[in-house]
Each structure stands twice: as C-alpha cells, then as structure tokens.
Amino acid sequence: MTARHHSASHVDNHVDNHTAAAPAHSTPHPAAAPVALQHSSLVCPPEELVWRQRQAASLMATVASAVAGHTLNLLDHWQACLVLTDRDGVVLASYGHQQLLGNDATLLRPGARWREESLGHNAIAETLNAPRANRLPRIALDAHDAECLKGLASASAALLAPASWNSRRGLTPGACEGCLGLICDPYRVRQYSLGMLGVLADDIEQRRLGEALGHDHHLLRLHLNRSQLDSPSAALLAVTPQGQVAAASRRGLQLLAAHLELPPSPDCAEHPADNDSSATRDDLHLLLGQPLARWQLDWEPLAQLDDAECLTLSQHPHFTGYALCGVLPRPRIQARAPATHPTDERTGPLATQAAACHPSLARLHHGDAGWARVCELLARLVNARLPLLLQGETGVGKEEVVKALHQASHRAHQPLVAINCAALPDELVEAELFGYRRGAFTGADPAGREGRLIEANGGRLFLDEIGDMPLHVQARLLRVLQEREVTPLGGGKPQRVDFELVAATHQPLSELVKAGHFRADLYYRLCGASIALPPLRDRQDMAGLSHALLTRLCREQQRELPRITPDFLNRLMQHDWPGNVRELDNVLRLALALCDGPSLEACHVMLSGEFSSASHAQHCAMLPPEKPPLPPLHDLSSAEELQSALDALGGNVSRLARELGISRTTLYKRLGAA
Template identity: 35%
Template sequence: MPIAAAPAPPPDAVLAARRRFFSGAPVTEDALAVPILRSWTRCAERGMPVAGRLRAEPLTEAELAVRRERHEMLRRRCRPELEALHAAASASDSIAILTDPVGLVLDTVGAAGFADRAAQVALRPGVSWSEAETGTNAIGTALVERRPVEVRGAEHYAEAHGILTCAAAPIHDPFGELIGLLDLSGPASVPHLHALALVQLAADQVEHRLFEGAFPGHSLVRFHRDPIYLGTAREGILVFEDYRLVAANRPGLALLGLGWDALKAHRFGDLFEGSLGKAGEERRARTARGDVVLRLERQGAPAAARPARRESVAAVPAGPRFDAQTEKDLGRAVRLLEAGVPVLIQGETGAGKEVFAHQMHLLSSRSGRPFAAVNCAAVPEGLIESELFGYEEGAFTGARRAGFKGLFREADGGVLFLDEIGDMPLSLQSRLLRVLQEREVTPLGGGRPMKVDFALICASHRDLKQRVEQGAFRADLYFRIAQYTVTLPALRTLADREALVARIWRELAPAGEATAPSLSPDCLAALARHDWPGNFRQLVGVLRVLRALAEPGEELGLDALPADIRPAPAAGACASPSPAWSGGATMAAAGDLGAVTRAAIEATLAASGGNISEAARRLGIHRSTLHRHLTMQGPGRGR
C-alpha cells in the first residue's frame, strides 16, 4: 500500500545533523530519518569518502546490453510505470528510473535538461547505485532496507549527490524476492511532495500484474476490507496449492499481519474461516484482524500434491551471481529457448546449473507458465518412467486412484528441466527421444497419446560425449538435446574471486541488519584462494555457517574458518589454537582436562559441519551448555 512520506526535516536541521555525525557526535532520531541515519552509519563503517567523487564506473555498452537482456521481462513489465511516473512528475523536472535487483540502472525516462545534470553524478544507465558503491541514496538504501525510501538533498551521504532528491520503491515477486526497483529523481531545489507515494503505487501496479496467468493449477484469493479495492493494486492476493499458501503480494500479507516467512507455513484454514468457496463469487470471511471481502479465482483445478523435487511455479534458488561471460551465454540460451532449440548445461556439481535453468525460464516468454524439474539421478529407476510419462488409473500396484499426468504434461506450455540427464537409464532414453520427436506423451497403462508443448533444458555434471562413447548414453538423444551447450565455469577458475566472495557475503545479510559482521582482509583472501571443489554450493554453505556463528559487528579472522579452508601456518610458526568448530585437536596436547574437552567439542563440531544443534546432540549435552563452553574459550571462539 502507498506509504505517506515522512515530513521533511528543515534543510538547516539536516545540515546540523551532518555536522554532528561527521564530527563523531551522536545524532538523535528526531533530527534525521531512521533509515538515513542507519545508512550513514553503514557508509561510515565502510570508510566511504564524503567529499570528492565516489567510484561509479559505468558498464560498457556490451555489458549493459547483456544486463538489459537478462532483465528484459522486468523492463517490459515496468515500461508503462516508467512512462506514467514521468508524466506524473513532469512539472518537477524529474526522471523515472528502473534498476535491477542490485541497483544497476537499466532504463531512465524523463526531462532532458535534468537528465544532463543527473549524468554529471552518474545517474544514468549502466551505473550501479547500490549503497555499498554510491553511499546513501534512495535506490541503494531502499534495496538494503527492503522498503520505500526517500532521500532529499543533504541526506545523501556523498556531498556531490546533494543536488538530488530521490524516492525509490523495491519490486518484489510473488515469493518475496527482490526483482528490481523504481525510482523518481529530481533536483533538490524543487519540492517533490508526492514522489514517494507515486513510486510506491507504480511498484504496486507492477507486482499486481505479476500474478496474471502465472499460477496455473492454483487457487488465487483476492480480498480486502473494502470491496471497492478488489481488482486494484491495493487488493490482497494469496495463492494456494492444495490449500497451502505458496505465494502472495505485500498488501495481502499486510492485511493479515504476516511477513514473507508465512509462505509454505500456513494453510487456508489458518488464515480465513470457512472454505475457499466457489470461483467468482464474493463472500465475507473472518480473519484474525477482522472481516474481509473475499473472491476466489481458480486457474484450473487445485494442483495435485507433488514431490519436493518438482516445481510448477518456483522462485530462483539461491546461488551464484554469474560472471560477464556466463551472462552472455545466458542471453544466447534464452534466445535459443525462445526459438525452440534445446539447451544443455554442463558443469561441475555446485556450479549453478539449476540456477542458470531457472534464470532461462524467468527471462523467457514462458516465465508465466510452469517450470517442471526432476533430478534424474535422484528418482529410483523403477519410478522415473511413471514420473515423466504419468499413468492411468490402476496402471500398477500402488498407483494413485485417479492416475497421474506426469512431468511432461505438467510442463505443457512451460519449461521442462531434466537435471543430471546423464544418469537416465538407457531403456528410458529411447522413450524420451520419441517424445521429443513427436511431441506426444502416452501414459503408462494405455490411453491415447496427448500432445505436449514445452521448451527443454537439460543439465549434467557428467561428460555426455564420453558417456556416448562408453555406450551409456544414446548418441541420437545426445545430438537432440545438445544442439546448444553451455559449460558453466568452476568457481576456482573465476577472476576476482575476492569481490565475488564479498558480494555473496553481503547478499546473505538479513534484511535490516544494523551491525553486520565482516570478513577481515586475511579471511576474505583465504576464502578467495580456496579451491572450492563443491563450487558455489560449498562456498555459500560455509559463508552461512560463518554468519550464523558470528557476533554482531564482529570482524572474522582466519581463526573463524574451518580447518580445511584455513591456510596452513608457515613452517616453524607456532600453531595457534584451533577455533571452536575447526576440528583441530592441538589443544589436547597440553594434557589438561579443559584441553581434552575443547578438542572433543571442536572435533564434534567439525564432524557436524559447524551445526551447533547437531554437535550438542552428538555430545549428549544441551545446546546452551555447548554455547557456554564455546564462550568460555575466549574472544573469537564463542561463536
């Protein structure tokens, strides 16, 4: 819902707050908006300069074209709002801006005169306005705070940006993920009374349209306290699959007093009294926050329960952020997918093959249709045929009473992703080839062939050419699915790994974290130098453990790293004590009972992958007891 802008502090009050802040004196919350003060504090902790020019190197034209192509669907959906924002603010000489989820400016629309002045401070396409690179500004700070933010004149951290007044609102997808941001920027000398409300409304409109046709086989509930708002961007929308909440918009969660963590944690009956009702009819329903008017919309019958490995509509899994070459490969792969050409993704385990496939789906014209995925190596050989092709009622013992339509038909109209296809049994490869040639599926147990339309993405960590030579994979199927192959690089081969590790560390920070732990230069360098045989999956796992065990504001050194990642000490150097979860046992050499206890704790934590709860269970003690032991081991060890 639109958020009313907070009253602007008088310019003199902001300047006084700047003087106090940068002289080291405390600044009260009534002297400066809380999000601005938090942002200034973050920027100061990073050592960002206040005067002079901040680093704002634009992408090259080729790099910007790749980034725009990657976010083409977002750009198309936001174009009407960009034009509307420009029209609404034309009198104030402003420009409307669209950025990607990390603050890179993709498009601008607005007054040429101010656009020239904005370009002087790099407010133009191809430049990142993330808070970490540009200081306090509406774009970067709204992305960190995950809420609409307005930054006026001297509230910007960098003095050079004081010529701007900017208002920005993030855009969330139906799963709560940030997918972009809309911003309205103009000269600080001109009043912008309704800028924040305008960008919030524009973001709401974009988010509202994301639900159109995006959830086949699901039940959509549209509701509001006042029926006049049904059908508008202010209505609440909840999406249910078999009565379980799987997606929502922000107004819907706000009306019920919920956050994004409510997804998959609630069922319809937890939120509304009564049943879903009939499609199209309006009825009153009681919630924990009062009565609402509810209207049900069914996009087909409620979907049958599915194993966790398959997804009809899914958020992109957490994983790597691709380098420039892989982003170019992604753009090409999407174009080929649109042309009906199958794409094969190769790469080591953990290199991001599934993330790449999800990105292809989201950037394609099929993004509003199903993404049906199956790991061919995880399904027992005796079941994979029924999983893919489906079956009729009574096809075999244990079959569902109503039969099962199978993954091929589930993917109809969308994308079929066959992960680890190199492990598909030879007997099934011939049937898959027939489906790809004829685009027809015949369920097990008989029945008539059914036409299917899906785009195909396959992936494997195996060398499929070698599998063909060994006779373990059909050559005709290989040439059918490998018409275009993308090989994802291993993490250890990427350039500038320190910047990559630092970026993933920042992205793992919880929203609104005030005093985030940091990585020391030595710790960051050690993480970047490690070989990472498990690639991004292993790196992200280690960074999550480090964050979970770190204290607020703590700088993590080499002693915080697991023993297998920490660099070996130089020859002749005295061994430093092992960290609490490194698995080292050097302290036991002292022979005292405390050292033996610490060694046992360290070894158990290492065997548990740093999981304190699991280590406590293995040791037969309570988690709080283990925490006390860790805390007693001194600074840097009680994480």
Template identity: 35%
Template sequence: MSIPFSGPPAQQQGSSPSPMGEPRDYAEVIDQAHERSRHYGVVVHERPDYSRPGRGELDDVVEGNQFLFQHAAPIMETLYEQIANTHSMVLLTTAQGLVLHSLGDKDFLEKAHRVALAPGVDWSEKAKGTNAIGTALSEETAVTVHGDQHYMRANHALTCSCAPIFNPHGEVVGALDVSGDHRSYHQHTLALVRMSAQMIENQMFAGSFPKAVRLHFHARPEFLGTLVEGIAVFTPEGRFLSANRSAQFQLGLSYNALQAYTFSSLFDLPMSTLMELFGGASDAPRQLHLQNGVSVWCRADIKPQGPWAAPAFSERAAVMAVSRAAPARKPQLSSLQYLETGDPQVAAVIAKLHKVMDRDIPVMILGETGTGKDLLAQAFHNDSARARQPFVAVNCASIPESLIEAELFGYEEGAFTGARKKGAVGKIAQAHGGTLFLDEIGDMPKHLQARLLRVLQERRITPLGAGKEVDVDVAVVCATHKNLKDLIAQGDFREDLYYRLNGLVVRLPALRERTDFVRVAQKLLKTLCDDGQQVGISEPVMDLFRRYHWPGNVRQLHNLLRTAVVMVGSEGEIAPEHLPDDFLEELHGMGTAASAVTPGFAHALPHASPQAPAPACPLPAQAAPAAPDTDASADGQSLQDVTLLAMAQMLQLHKGNVSAAAKALGVSRNTIYRKKNLLPPDLLN
C-alpha cells in the first residue's frame, strides 16, 4: 500500500487520487481551506470557542451516531496501541466535526485539554478554521495539518492527521483523527489513520448487509482478506447493493455509477454460476473476469437462506441504522412527491402516474428536451413496487445505430466481430424485474422497432447469436420530444408499436410555461450545495431568470446553477456576476428582440419593453391550433400564438435565415425548426 506523504508537510507533494482518498494536491488543499476560513470569518489571533454541549446533549449526539461509534471504538483502541507514547491522541468525530470519543497519552492530555481536543467540541472549519478534522470533512479526503498550517494561531502547536469515514452508501458519516504535539510529527501517521478509517468502513459495510451475497476480490490472490480487497454486495438475483472504496477503485466506477449495474454486467457471469462456484464447502478463491477485461481472484460469502423476501432481508433496517449516523442527505429528485412543486400541469401529470402505478400500463412522457423526462421516469420507478429492482435507462439517440441492437438485446460470444468474450447482457435483460426507460424512443431505428414490439408482446428476448429465448419482466417507460404521429405519417415509426407504448401519455410542460419556477430553482439549488454550504439566489438574478425563455429547460437551469454555486463559494447569494457571460449576452439580445415584435410576445417575456408596433401581418386563425392548457396574454392571444407570430416576423425579416432569426429571438435553431411546420406557407413568404 502506498503512503501518500513521504516527507514533512513543508515537502509534501501532490498525489493522484486513489481508493484510500489522498488529496489531489496538498498545497492546494491547505490554500483552499485557508480561503474558506477567511470566508467563514474565523479570526487568526482570536481565542477559539471551546464551549461544548451539556452531558445530556452529548449523549444524544453519541446515540444518534451509535452505528458509527460501535464499529469505530475497537479500531480506535488498535490505532492507539500503535501510536502510544508519541504525545498523541485518537479522536472520532461526527460528519459535522463534533468530537464523539477520544483516547490519549497522559502526558498529552493536559495540552489537549487546553486546546479542547475533547468530546463535545466542534472542530469544523467554521468553528476552528483550517485543521485536519474540519478540512478532511470539507474536502472528503485524508489530510495532515501541521503546525502553522492551522489557520488559528492557538492551534499552531499541534500536528493532526485525519481521514473521513464513509458509510456503505458513499456518504461521509464521520472522521478519524490523530492529533499530537507538533514536535512529534511522524510522516507515516496519516497512512495509519487512513488504513484505520477504511477498517471502520469495512466493518460498517459487513454489518449493513448481513444476508446479501458478498463478493471479496482482488487482482492478486494474496490480498484477499486484507484491507485492500474489494468488497461488493448483491441480492441473490444479482442486483447491486453496495461496494467499498477499494471495489469502486478496481471496477473503475463510482458508487452512483454502479447503481446501474448488476452482478452479471460487472463480472460477465450469471449469478446462478457464482452460486454454484461458491455454494460448496470449499472456500478456495476462483478467478473471474471484470467487465473491463481484468482478471480478479474472488471469494464469495453466500448465506444460506430461504426465498428472498423483504422481511427476511435487513437491508432497509441497516440503511436506517446507517442514516442515523449520517448527516442529513442532500435532497434528491427521487420521488414524484419531490417533483411536485406547485405547478398545476405537473401536479396533473403526477396524479395520473399515481393512478397507473404498478398496473402494468406502459407510460409515454412527452416534452421538450431538458424538461426532466428522465427524472420523472426515475421517480415513477422509485415510487413503484419495483423500486428495489433495477432501473435501466437507454437513450436511443445516443447509441450508434450499428450498436443499439446489441445494447438492447445483448449478444453471445462470437456473435459479431469485436464482440466481448463470453458475450454481454443486454439492457432489456438487465432491467428484468424492474423498469426499462427508453429515452428518445422516436430515434429508434425502424428495423429494431419490430423486435421491441415483439418483446413487449411476448416478454421474451433473443440475444444476438443465441439459440434460445430469455424471459423478461419489465415495466416500460418511454420518452420523446418528437411528434410520433408525424413520424408514423412519414413512415419512420411503427403505428402498432406506438399504440403498444402509449398506455398513458403525459406531457411535461416547458420550464417557461411553469408557474412554480422559483420553487424549482430553489430545489435544484439545494441538490447542488454541499453539506454546510449556504447559497441563495439574489432577487436581481431571480428577476433575470424570470425574463429568460429557457430553451434548455430544467437541464439548462441545473447546469447554470451548478456553475454559479461554484463561483459563489461556501456562503452567499448568486449575483449577476456569478452567471456565465453567454447567458447574460443572450438575455440582453432577447430583450432587444422582444421590443421589436408584438405586445403579446413582450408579455411572454416579463420586463421586456411593451412599446412595440402592431404586427405587419396578422396570424391567421388556422395557424394557431387550440391550446387550452397554455397561458393567455393580456390581449387574449395564447403564448403559442405570439411565439409563432414572432418567429414568422423574424424569419421574414431575415429572409428565411433560421440561424439569424434564432439569434435575434434568443432561441435555439431547433426550436424554430420544430415550430416552422405550425406556420402557414404564406407567412413565410
């Protein structure tokens, strides 16, 4: 195992990321920590706040972190034995930096008492500035802070090494720290702390999934059973549950990315074969192959058990136990209830979805690109009875036409040139028992539509090159921004497949059509802020947001806020100067364009100039089909009417040049191309 820092802090060099969590660049970590300390208002020469909660309050904190404490305490004892008589102490903290437990040398306890290295004291960066505990938790990486690298002068006499502790779901739940006299600095302390933190994680990991299939693996058989082995757990059906950091490193996938995988897709082997290999009395390691082609040696821990029923499996109880030790999770767009933010159109969509949930009725979601069709599909799955089974998403527009058949249906070894050894499981089979989400279904090649129709009718698939069919049980949700009926008329989409897919058709409104914009922006902002980060949206920025037309919809808003949060830092409000230049330029151009068209279009863009000439040529009635669910402007026109009229005027003004018209209106060219077919030819001449 490599040790990240081979010299004293003054000579420490940057190291590349590893499963043990070394910082990307040591000097950068300390510099950023000092910058955060200044931002928090910590004073360098001030005496730190050494206050601590009362005994009863501290007991409540310990009780709330019992899952962490019970797994960490024995390992803290072992770590202390290794550093005894070095003028040091071992500390365990919560995810917020509050000390839960400590063990220390008697000759160091007096000094520790003077600087409040004791249970109940807050060592977050907000309270103490740059220090190993607070900085390790902020950066989510192991770090040493030595002597005057501490932000507050009162702590310059310390040298501290700390590593964050992650629970089995990838969340920071605490930190393990060794603090001592700065004169007793030892270069290997951080390595000991990091290894001890990973031991705690592995202990928590083992205690969280007592009845799951647990796979231990490493590229070298002698490392099985050691701290560096990878551990991944699956249900007996092969659904991925969790993986420790070493496993994530070996698989080359993060915890979140692994949620989309199964045992079969990771190890190119059916779960039934794993059961046969390790179901006997022998515990000899076997060699398996990862999906990236790397060979690993494995041992499997398969608990004898009856049917896989929810009451027999304690995953939910374990998750609840872990969550007690974890900080409040960042809100996720993970349920239909969370997506309901006050807009009547969205509320109607969600109400319809609740009615068909678990009724084996396919769902089709319509809406412009970026409106959140994928989030709605995921939330629908998460609220259904299939939530514990896979959710597999396939973007039919992003997979090359030559590969989409193999991706969907899978293939056997040798099915085609370049096929992976032992073949591959297709997306439909991966979704067995769960939900298959076919995004951009309108882009599926015509020759595959017949095969998909057969799968939906017979619930069976035939992988490429296979001689037998495989039964599949999937709930189907699809989405598109295209008009499938137009595609049917053009011969590009099968009518029988369309009627098989559209059991319930719902339409997500564009962001500019929604009445709940402020709540949507605030909820997105919460998902983008790290724990402890306090970022708001200033009123001038919210005013700009209300004026904008959001051609990229929720996805565009999400990406803009993500950048703005980084620009703001740890605390403050998003101001105009935090927004991208191209966004501000587009807003400026949109205001100019709005003042050159109709009063109705100006109404659709609040704060645009209402002083505008009457339209040169009125929009014929037949060009504006009835749209009862669109907002009407002050003069009775619908938003659809005035938008089409504005587009027609700009196309006339620019002699049919779509790029120039789009730029003048502040919309994308695709928007104009999509809506041109709604305009009568005489308006475009």
C-alpha cells in the first residue's frame, strides 16, 4: 500500500494541543463517484477574482506576513501547499508546492473554488459549511470526491474576525473571514499539519484583532511563560481605556470563560474534541463588555505598563503567569487591493486601512502574496537606517521600489540620487561618484565637479546594477561607506556625507563574491537586508497589476480605460514574461494602441515576436476592417468546425460567441461536445 492510500476515509477534528488528530466526529461523507472537474465551475473568472481579492485585501496582507518565514520553510520541507480562501471557498492566494496536483495545479491557484458544489467533499468546504463549529483545524483524508485529490489530505482551519463589544453598538459577533487549507501527503505530515494550521490561524486572528482594535484599545497579553507573551499561544485581550474587555482572541476567551466556570457551549458539545473551545460559545456577552475587575484584575497598574514591561500575576486568584500591556500591534502593510475601477480606489473599507501606511508603498501591492511580503518588509525597514540590497530579474520593478521607499521615508524631501553602474564607462565611474578637483585629469571640467555621492548628502543613494561596478571603484566606495567621507579625485579636503544606501542587481551577488568579481567586504556593507523581488511569472496579481498599469497609461494618453475582458487577462496569464513588468508595460501599451473599441480582448495582446510571425494575421486589430466571413451557425454544427472558426479568430471566444449570436457558455458547451 502506498503512502497516499494509507489513510482512512473521514474527517478528523483536532484537539487544541495541536499534537494529535482525534478520531472523526463529523458525519462521514458518503462515498461518492469521482467528480469530473469542469474548468468553468472550478475557477472563477479573472474579474470576479480581482473583486474578491479586493474585498479581502487586508486579510491577504495579514496572512502573507504571518506565513512568511517559518511556515514557508515548513511547506517547502513537506512539499505541501497552503491556500487562503475567502468565505465562499475561492482561493485568494497560495503558498508552497503547487506541483502537488500535477496537471490539476489550477486547483491550488487563486480563483479555484473549493466549495462542495464545485469540488465535492474536502476539508475547506467542510469548515466553511459551519466555520464557528469548525474553528479548530480539521482534516479530510482519503474522502475526497475529486479524482486529483484522492490519496491526499486537505486540512483546514476557519479564520474568524474577533467578536467585539463597544458601548454604542454592544456586541458584534466575529464573522468568518476565510479559511486556510493545507493540501499535502497525509503520510508525511498528518501529525503536524493540524498543529501548524492551528498556530497559524491563532497568529492570524491575533494580528487581525490588533489591526482592528489596537489603535484605540490597550492590548493585554497573558501567558504563563514570560518569553511567550508575544506568541500566538498567549491570550490576547483588547481593553478599553476604562478597563472593559472589548475583544479577545480565542485563547483569551477560553481563559476568561474558564475562570468564570462557564459550561461548554452547545457547539462544543457537538464536537467533544473542542470541549475547551469557548471561542464558539453563544454567551459572549458574559465575557465581552465586562470590566476586568470581574476577574479581579486591577486595571490601573496594567494600563500604565510600558511596552517592554510586564507584570507578574503569581499572586492572582485566577491567573498565574505574566501580563504585558500596551503592546502596539505588529507593523502591517497597507494593503490596497487591485481595483476594478479607478473610482473604487479610495472608497470602501480599504480606504481606512490605506490611512495606516504610506500610500507609495501600498501602490506596489496589487494582490500578490509575495509582493505583500516585500511591501511589509519595506514598511518595516523604511526608516531603519539599514543598507538595502534589492535582487531581482531585469524589469521586476527594483527602481520602482526604490522610488516608493524614498517617498515613504523621513528623507522624502531630500535628494534621491540614482546611478546605474552598468551604464557608466569604467574610466568615468570614479569621477561621477566621487567628483574631482579642477585639473584632476585631461578632459575634466576645468571648474572641477561635485560627485554624485555628495549630491546624495542628506538623502538616499541608489546604486543600480551594483554587480557591474569595477573592482577598483568597489574599494573606494567601501572606504566612503566605512568613513562616511568622500575625497574627490585629485585630492582635496574630504567631505562628510550622510546618505541612506540602496543597491540593486539582477546578478546573484553572492556568486560574484565567490567568483572573486565582487568584494566580500563591500557585499556585507551593502547587504544590511537583502530583499528578493519576485518575477512576474511567479506573481498572482496579473489582473490587479495590469489594471494599475493600464490606468496609468490611459491617464498619460488622456483616454478612457477600456473594459478589461477575462479573455484579455487569460492570455496575459499564459505568457512567461521574461522581461517582467517592463515587458508587460510594453504589451499593454501596444494593446491600447491596437484597441479602438470599448474593451481589451485577447486579440489585442501581441507578445514579443508575434508581429514578425505568420500569426499576426490572426490578430483582430491587424485584420482588414471587414469581418472574416463566418458560415451561419447552423453550418457550424460540429465542435471541430467551431474550433476552426475559433482558430481563425485567434482563439477569441467572446468574439466568436458574438459573431454567432450565442453566449460564451453555450459556445464552450458546444466546443466541449466534441
């Protein structure tokens, strides 16, 4: 028996100690015939995905920052894939191994629908059917209906917004925000996956609580162990300035409930393994809105604690351990989701979040989890006085990042001096960087010249393509960075300089160091923090990014933004983008030039090389104005004939449907009838 066929057919609940999966308690799913996957019902159209990602942008940003680091390493190690879905079970972002499903990887990508109607039985659907009852992670083993999931485990945990109380509105129960799903080989990771999901869900819910209430509430953390006060295992309470409990994390609610000796809620009774989960209880009103004095916690000294101080509660009748109060929520990125219409950009709940962080950094984020992590890092480092090294392929947006970082920093009103080390001839690099005194060399400006490093004084120096800097200039630059003084060529008084430094390269700098082409000491000077910018082919925000670029182009060209059709986006998503965002920008520019009508269609996408190839005649904008003759619909009776007509239109399904006077769905059905 292979590992994949090892597991029993059931859904497990999980006890809160995150160490072992308890036996099944939910109704076993009846054995069902394998579900044949229909692409159209499994994946939502790109426009719908953009809308969904927009709705959930702040959740996506929080999840991306919680997942970064240890969780990504675990996923890598387990060869597992983690997906974040919204409350309708549509995947918004995924992390880890998408290769797990071979040809069916679409299921793990944004847009895939995991609700039972689309995919049959799976843990995500199970959790979303009753997110409150299923708050604790659960796992579906060999019970999947979809053929491609057979033998795999899907584990999931609901993400619930914190229930909260305020004096005006009273109690607001926390809604289900989405679901985390882990798809993995059960044999490898069954014991650990639930633990990981549970901790991750706790961490995310705590972060969400801090984000929602941290700005005008005290955040009180309680834990037995002082060093764990900042961990997801701490109980977190949001407390009003008057000392009332306004919200609590799941563990916070458990702790409060336990000390009032409240009986387990009906939800918990249905799921005995959850029986310490007071997070699902209906009697939240006994806990929220109540003064801390109810638990004999003296608010005065807690409210006055500094961020780093904590209070020992060893003498307390209810709590033992430590309390830390006044901790600000962890820094978070400002998430601005892909917008479907320019007018949407500043409206809705996102506008409130946008106020929390600098807009120039938020503008880099269009819904991709990798970029969300980059933006979060940048937000943390923007004024950290650390030299930054940006690494990424050509055209990924390194220069855009530097401009955004500078605008977001305390030095925004000081100069940003950019030098492309690859564009300067070797013999001029030194003079350009360090300046020279009059008569320093033949051909020099007789008045001498101030170097770019001095121009950057007080502001930021951006050394682009640093990997191309000649070795002798590297030695000199290193001296400047160590001594913070610049001496012009030809001698003279050294001048003190103070600038922030960002370097960028598309080359693997550490490899250049190993090969002796780049100084190791300079590398470490430049690399206070190294940030890798993901290439476009790995990004999952094509819809949002294209919309942003098109909006900018249309603004420049003073024309109205055409409608972006799903076919147009689909075609963009099929390309590999070796030139990254720069290439995309050019393709979109060309598409706009080719588009006379109200919408951008697949045929407006001309990828590099297509102009010179025979395929160019297939593109609608390149065709003669008269329409290609299509036989009447009744003549196109077979799927093959329809396919030929489709090929003649460059694969433009919308156009063929229009020409034939039928809906796209009908056309797809007829095409699929072959």
